[in-house]
Each structure stands twice: as structure tokens, then as C-alpha cells.
Amino acid sequence: MMAVDNRSLSAQELNADVLELCRGIDQMTVLVAEKTAVLEDNRSLTELGYPSITAYLMNVGRMTAGRARRFATRVKARLEAPGAYAAWSDGRISSDQAAQLFRVAESVPDAYRSAEETLVEIVEPLSVRDTARTVEYWRQSVDGPGDLDLESQMIRRGVSLSQTVSGMRRVDGWLTQLAGQALEAALSTHMAPPSPDDTRTPRQRRHDALEEMADCHITHENETQVGGERPHIQLLTDLDGLRGIAGGTHETVDPGQILDVETIRLIACDSSISRLVLGPDSEVLDVGRKTRVWTTAQRRAIVGRDRTCTWRGCERPAKWADIHHTDHWASGGSTTVDKGVLLCRFHHVLTHIREAASRRRRTTG
Numbered sequence: 001m002m003a004v005d006n007r008s009l010s011a012q013e014l015n016a017d018v019l020e021l022c023r024g025i026d027q028m029t030v031l032v033a034e035k036t037a038v039l040e041d042n043r044s045l046t047e048l049g050y051p052s053i054t055a056y057l058m059n060v061g062r063m064t065a066g067r068a069r070r071f072a073t074r075v076k077a078r079l080e081a082p083g084a085y086a087a088w089s090d091g092r093i094s095s096d097q098a099a100q101l102f103r104v105a106e107s108v109p110d111a112y113r114s115a116e117e118t119l120v121e122i123v124e125p126l127s128v129r130d131t132a133r134t135v136e137y138w139r140q141s142v143d144g145p146g147d148l149d150l151e152s153q154m155i156r157r158g159v160s161l162s163q164t165v166s167g168m169r170r171v172d173g174w175l176t177q178l179a180g181q182a183l184e185a186a187l188s189t190h191m192a193p194p195s196p197d198d199t200r201t202p203r204q205r206r207h208d209a210l211e212e213m214a215d216c217h218i219t220h221e222n223e224t225q226v227g228g229e230r231p232h233i234q235l236l237t238d239l240d241g242l243r244g245i246a247g248g249t250h251e252t253v254d255p256g257q258i259l260d261v262e263t264i265r266l267i268a269c270d271s272s273i274s275r276l277v278l279g280p281d282s283e284v285l286d287v288g289r290k291t292r293v294w295t296t297a298q299r300r301a302i303v304g305r306d307r308t309c310t311w312r313g314c315e316r317p318a319k320w321a322d323i324h325h326t327d328h329w330a331s332g333g334s335t336t337v338d339k340g341v342l343l344c345r346f347h348h349v350l351t352h353i354r355e356a357a358s359r360r361r362r363t364t365g
Contacts (some may be wrong), residue, residue, distance in 0.1 A: 023091055030089045032061075033074040040075065066162040066170065073102055081105035083116040087124065096128045102137045111142040167257055188211055190320065195313030200346070208346045212320050217343065236276075237264050242330035244359065266352045268330060270294060270322040294323050298337055306342040316344035324348050 001017060008016070036053055039045050050056035053075055057068035078085050081102050088098035105112045112119075119138060123131040124191070159173035175183060178245060190209035194200065201206070234253040241250035244261045275288030285354045294302075302323055309316040321342040327333030343351060 014330065022094075024292065026088070026095050027072075029074075029095050030036065032057075033071060033078075035091075035102050036071065037075045037078060064162065064164065066160075070099070073106075074098070077102040077105065080109060081112065081116060083120050087120045091121070092124050093131075095130045097123055100128075100132050104139045106137050108139060112340045115142075152361075167259075185204065192316060198346075199311060212345055216320070232266070233267070235259070235264065235267060237268075239330070242268055244331075244356065262352055262356045265328060266349060268293070269325050269328065269348070269352075293329065293335060294340060298335070298340065299323060302340045302342060305337070308342065309344040309347055310341045311343060311347040314347055315343060318342055319345055322348045324351060 001020070006014065036057065037057070040053055045053065045056055048056070048057070051071040054065065054068040057067060057071050059061050061068065061071075063071070074085075077098070084093070084098055084101035084105065087093045088095065093101075101116075104119075105116070115138065119135065123134055126134060154274075156174050157176050157179070159171065159175075159351045162170050162172075163172060163289070187206055187209045190212045191205050194205065198205075206233070233249070236253050237250040238248040240246075240248045241261050241264050241347050244265055246261045250261055250264045270293060272290050274290040275286070276284055277286035277288075278284060303318040307318060308314070308322075309321050321344050324343045325333055325335070326339050326341060329335050333339060
């Protein structure tokens with residue numbers, strides 16, 4: 001197939017190839033799970049120097065932790081859901097359909113064992129979406145809508161936070177009823193009615209509210225200290241990065257995630273700055289005192305003047321707002337009260353995006 005010119009194929013031929021390739025992907029996924037299972041059964045993983053299937057696949061398969069864990073779940077499913085595993089191995093259901101059955105086999109094992117044959121038969125002709133709906137309806141019929149006793153909730157509770165290749169984070173998990181209600185209440189206080197030109201979806205507004213809450217937590221003066229400092233995000237950048245020029249250093253100190261220069265400029269707009277002077281071999285020659293970009297007096301003056309986010313139609317209170325430089329200090333602008341305005345985090349990000357687009361247009365003519 002790699003040697004074929006795809007543009008020379010008809011729609012029917014391309015469709016047949018894609019179908020065959022998708023089936024092949026599933027078959028190879030089964031083979032990876034089966035061979036990995038043998039490595040685990042023979043205790044060969046330890047011999048190879050790996051503590052778990054997840055660690056093994058992250059290294060040899062160059063997988064993310066989340067994808068490697070999903071493979072580990074499939075290996076475990078051989079014993080917990082043999083009927084679904086066999087249907088997956090035979091190609092009667094896809095990998096994503098099998099994952100839905102493996103999930104309920106783990107969550108309600110006793111009920112699943114007696115219903116597995118029927119469930120596999122029902123989902124076999126369905127799409128992945130309908131499989132997920134069918135399996136979840138069945139789970140609720142035997143496990144209830146989630147009104148678990150407190151002890152069961154405490155056992156099931158947990159939140160996973162995994163980093164994708166692009167640097168974004170994926171959040172997944174289960175909250176106890178009390179934690180869920182607390183989170184919903186906290187999010188609602190940060191989700192003010194959208195302004196007329198706010199095109200964000202409810203999911204995006206919920207994300208921005210969660211970011212506000214995290215930002216409030218790590219900047220609050222009375223928060224618990226870690227390593228002698230309040231919780232914070234520590235960045236390392238050079239002067240070019242602050243000026244919006246990529247190619248140098250612009251990353252987090254821990255865990256060393258590279259950020260785009262516009263994110264660096266956004267954070268530097270209202271933060272604490274320390275100067276590090278490095279020698280030719282990257283040895284630290286001088287460390288300057290940490291100072292706020294905006295002084296406390298300047299912040300008070302700007303808050304007293306603006307009161308809320310200054311974006312048209314937005315009235316987010318000052319305590320949830322950043323101070324934005326109308327002329328960024330890293331580009332030679334002054335840090336004076338008349339050059340600073342209050343913007344909520346959403347509109348602060350939007351302003352930097354538009355400013356970056358404007359700079360690109362000027363650069364390219």
C-alpha cells in the first residue's frame with residue numbers, strides 16, 4: 001500500500017484500503033497486548049529492567065503514559081473479560097468497543113461475568129458511540145446511577161492528569177458526591193454570564209473558570225509555602241523570548257515544558273521577575289532580586305480606577321483580573337499606571353493573541 005499512488009485510486013478502492021488498515025491496526029494492537037502479557041506472565045519484564053507494563057511500553061513503544069496504561073488494561077482484560085477479549089481478538093468488535101466492555105468489567109465484575117456473552121452480542125453491530133451508551137445504560141441498571149455509599153465513593157475517587165505530546169493536559173477521573181458539589185459551586189462563582197461578544201462554549205468557560213481558581217490558589221498571600229515560597233509557576237526565558245522572538249530559551253523550570261513565546265509574554269505581563277546572568281558555559285554568575293512587574297501601589301491604583309475587567313461588556317471583578325501592559329515592558333514600554341489595564345484571564349489571553357497576530361502582519365507586510 002505504501003508503494004501505491006493514492007491519487008490514482010477510486011473512492012471505493014481507498015475506502016477498502018482504509019477499512020483493511022483499520023482492521024490491521026486492531027489486530028496489531030491485540031498482538032502487542034498478547035505478547036506483552038506473556039512478558040508479564042513469565043516475569044520477563046523484570047529481567048528486561050521494567051517494573052510494569054506501563055513503564056515498558058512507554059519506553060520501547062515510545063507511548064504516552066495514558067496510552068501505555070490503556071494497553072495494560074487490555075492485558076488485564078484477558079482474565080476479567082475473556083469473552084470481550086476474544087471478540088476483539090477475532091475482529092468482531094473494535095479496540096474502542098472492547099475498551100468500553102473492559103471498563104465495565106472492571107467496575108462491576110460480578111454482574112459483568114454473567115452478562116458478558118449477551119453484551120458482546122448486543123454491541124457487535126453497533127458504532128462506538130452507541131456501544132458506549134448501551135454499556136453505560138447496562139452498568140447503571142446493575143450499579144445504580146452513581147449513588148454509591150461513602151466507602152465505595154472513597155475507593156473509586158481519583159483524578160488523572162496526563163500531558164499530551166502537544167503539552168496540553170487531559171483530565172479524567174471520579175469525584176465523590178461532596179467533592180463534585182464543592183467543585184460545581186466553586187466553578188459557578190467563576191462563571192459569570194458571558195459578555196455579548198463572548199463566543200466560548202460552556203466547556204471552554206468551565207476550563208477558564210478552573211484556570212482562574214488555580215491561579216487564585218497559587219497567588220494567594222496566605223497559601224502554604226513549598227520550598228520556602230508560595231506555590232508558583234517558574235519559567236526560564238531569555239530576552240528574545242520576552243520580546244516574542246522564538247528560538248532561544250522559553251520553558252518551565254519543572255518539568256521543563258517548552259512554552260510558546262506568546263504564553264511567556266502573557267505571564268510576564270503581570271508576574272515576579274528575577275534576573276539570572278549566565279556565563280559561557282551556562283554557569284550562574286549573578287542572581288538579581290525578585291521584583292514584581294507591577295508594584296503593590298500601582299496595582300491598587302489601577303484596581304481603584306478600573307474596578308473590573310475593562311473589556312467591553314465584561315464585569316469580572318478585580319480580584320480575578322491580571323494587569324495588562326498596553327505597551328509590553330519587554331518591548332520597551334513603561335510600567336506606569338496609565339499603561340496598565342485590568343483584564344480577566346480570558347480577555348487577557350485574547351488580547352495577547354490579537355497583538356501577536358498584529359505583529360505577524362506587520363512583519364510579513
